[in-house]
Amino acid sequence: MKTKKLINEGAAAVDEMLAGILAAHPRHLRAVEGSPRSIVANHGPRTGKVGLVIGGGSGHEPTFLGFVGKGLADAAAIGNVFASPPPDPIIECAKAADGGAGVLFMYGNYAGDVMNFDMAAEMLAMDDIEVRTVLTTDDIASAPIAQKERRRGVAGNVFIFKAAGAACDLMYGFDDVERVARWANERTYTMGVALSPCSLPQTRKPNFEIGEDEMEIGMGIHGEPGVARGPMKSADEVTSELAGKILDEMKPARGDRVAVLVNSLGSTPLMELYIMMRKLKAMLDDAGLVIHVSLVGNYCTSLEMAGASITLMHLDDELQRLIDHPCDCAMFRSGEAL
Incomplete structure (x- = not known):
């Protein structure tokens, strides 16, 4: 049995989504002429500023398009659902974001993205555009701490991109922007749980199977296997398990400050996210940690x-x-505090 989706043709879903986003957010976004998968901030790139280009597959909205705007990313290259963008739109994004001070590529650590962004960087070097890359690797479930470089980039992208984009907007030099991006990634930790699968627009069939009374800890945002599958637990039990693993690795001291994100993978409603936030706040209080900012909602989804x-x-x-x-983006804004 096929899933129900409000789409037209599955193969057209990404391009029709992009057309709708540009129609809804013309103050913030435009597409590069002749390259509809290259989305650029209207008020981001400028002379002397390090350009920030992000990107990846569709299906994770508002990642990546929602974080393109003044004070955050200058451009995003968009791929098909759960697929890397090819080099051409990445190159066009970099050219649009180039202010003469270099361009930083930031994206999740996935083989297809690494290959295509690296190809784009090599081609841009022939046009004398200096490109550096910082991969996001915040998913602590995807590899042990001794192999952190193999980890995937997931919802922590929101905070990592935010820090790097602010450094660019504040006119940091290229070395300092890269330093900030790497430090932000080093200090960001994510752990997730999946309860039911998603389905691709092209197939409208579940992309994995899971029992009615099961959940999977650590599953990736494309359905990659997690670290443990077992019976459903309560919100408090799940929150304790996810946050406990993060705190075990983070090893914060009492009085330390944190930014918090409780993120829906797509269909989990705000009611359930706030139930989790309630338990998370209690855990952080017990650990003596100070929540500087908290975000709750859809920030990095999986359809x-x-x-x-x-x-x-x-x-x-x-x-x-x-x-x-x-920052002022199409789907994310902040003032002096988020």
Whole structure:
């Protein structure tokens, strides 16, 4: 039995989504002429500023398009559902974002993205555009701590991109922008749980199977296997397990500050996310940690997958200033504090 979706043809879903986003947010976004998968901020790129280009597969909205705007990313290259963008739209994004101070590529650590963004960087070098890359690797379930470089980038992208985008907007030099991006990634931790599968527009069939009374801890945002599958647990039990693993690795001291994200994977409603937030706040209070900012909602989704993730960014003074820096994007805005 096929799933129900409000689409036309599955193969047209991404391009029709992009047309709708541009229709809804003309103040913030435009597409590069002749490259409809290259989405650029109207008020981001400028001379002397390091350009920030993000990107990846569709199906994770508002990641990546929602974080393109003044004070955050200058452009996003968009691929098909759960698929990397090819080099051409990445190149066009970089050219649009180039202010003469270099361009930073940031995206999740997935083989297809690495290959295509690296190809784009090599081609841009022939046009004398300096490109550097920082991969996001916040998913602590996807590899052990001894192999952190193999981890996937997931919902923590929101905070990592935010810090790097603020550094660009504040006219940091290229070395410092790269330093901030790597430090933000190093200090960001995510753990998720999946309750039910999603289905691709092209197939409208579940992309994995899970029992009615089962959940999977650590499943990836494309349906990659997690670390444990077992019977459903209560919201408090799940929150304790996810946050407990994060805190075990983070090893914060009492009085430390954190930025918090409780993220829906697509179909989990706000009611359930706030139930999780309630338990998470109690755990952080018990640990003596101070929540500087909290986000609850859809920030990095997996189409209509049921489930949620918890992200903590371990703040220091610089990261806090960068997280607080104003930004104005199509689907995400902040003033002096988020």
